[in-house]
Amino acid sequence: AQSVTQPDIHITVSEGASLELRCNYSYGATPYLFWYVQSPGQGLQLLLKYFSGDTLVQGIKGFEAEFKRSQSSFNLRKPSVHWSDAAEYFCAVGASGTYKYIFGTGTRLKVLA
Amino acid sequence: KAGVTQTPRYLIKTRGQQVTLSCSPISGHRSVSWYQQTPGQGLQFLFEYFSETQRNKGNFPGRFSGRQFSNSRSEMNVSTLELGDSALYLCASRGGTGPQETQYFGPGTRLLVL
Numbered sequence: 485a486q487s488v489t490q491p492d493i494h495i496t497v498s499e500g501a502s503l504e505l506r507c508n509y510s511y512g513a514t515p516y517l518f519w520y521v522q523s524p525g526q527g528l529q530l531l532l533k534y535f536s537g538d539t540l541v542q543g544i545k546g547f548e549a550e551f552k553r554s555q556s557s558f559n560l561r562k563p564s565v566h567w568s569d570a571a572e573y574f575c576a577v578g579a580s581g582t583y584k585y586i587f588g589t590g591t592r593l594k595v596l597a
Numbered sequence: 598k599a600g601v602t603q604t605p606r607y608l609i610k611t612r613g614q615q616v617t618l619s620c621s622p623i624s625g626h627r628s629v630s631w632y633q634q635t636p637g638q639g640l641q642f643l644f645e646y647f648s649e650t651q652r653n654k655g656n657f658p659g660r661f662s663g664r665q666f667s668n669s670r671s672e673m674n675v676s677t678l679e680l681g682d683s684a685l686y687l688c689a690s691r692g693g694t695g696p697q698e699t700q701y702f703g704p705g706t707r708l709l710v711l
Contacts, residue, residue, distance in 0.1 A: 585700065
């Protein structure tokens with residue numbers, strides 16, 4: 485069955501510290517992978533996506549993610565977190581031509597000043 | 598280019614009523630998907646429309662329906678509302694092909710059923 489797991493429900497980091505949010509997926513075909521961010525009361529904003537090619541993808545707001553097929557993971561990283569990064573982050577998996585994206589349960593990030 | 602717009606942004610209904618939510622995709626996008634987001638169930642796919650045809654459907658009861666118009670605008674309807682239908686309903690518009698395919702989300706309609 486297709487699924488996405490985000491093992492960390494909440495993460496708290498200090499401003500300026502590095503960040504890694506974990507995402508593991510189970511998908512029969514070659515997946516398209518996405519990270520979205522959601523601020524309170526808002527919709528989802530696309531941070532980055534992986535379709536093929538270079539396994540390290542760069543996104544907006546200084547985020548990057550690395551696709552590791554052997555580990556079925558697509559972890560999101562940022563070298564230095566800003567207070568404005570506090571939000572909920574969702575990993576999603578899909579396939580070309582079908583937009584039934586499967587989302588993880590999200591990781592809520594808190595940033596300490 | 599304007600983003601995905603959803604109306605209304607907030608809605609309060611009572612049990613048994615019906616509701617219609619509207620979504621206008623990004624200009625040029627022909628695919629519109631709908632998702633329900635709740636604290637307990639997270640983000641769940643409702644359905645996807647492409648060129649006025651429903652292409653994919655999630656695991657929701659028949660009370661949830663949708664349609665898409667020739668200008669790609671989409672509506673979803675929930676009949677006989679239940680308390681558990683209280684949620685943020687997100688619309689997403691898809692554009693591009695292959696590696697350029699991307700799904701963009703609107704701000705959502707927050708529905709409260711009393």
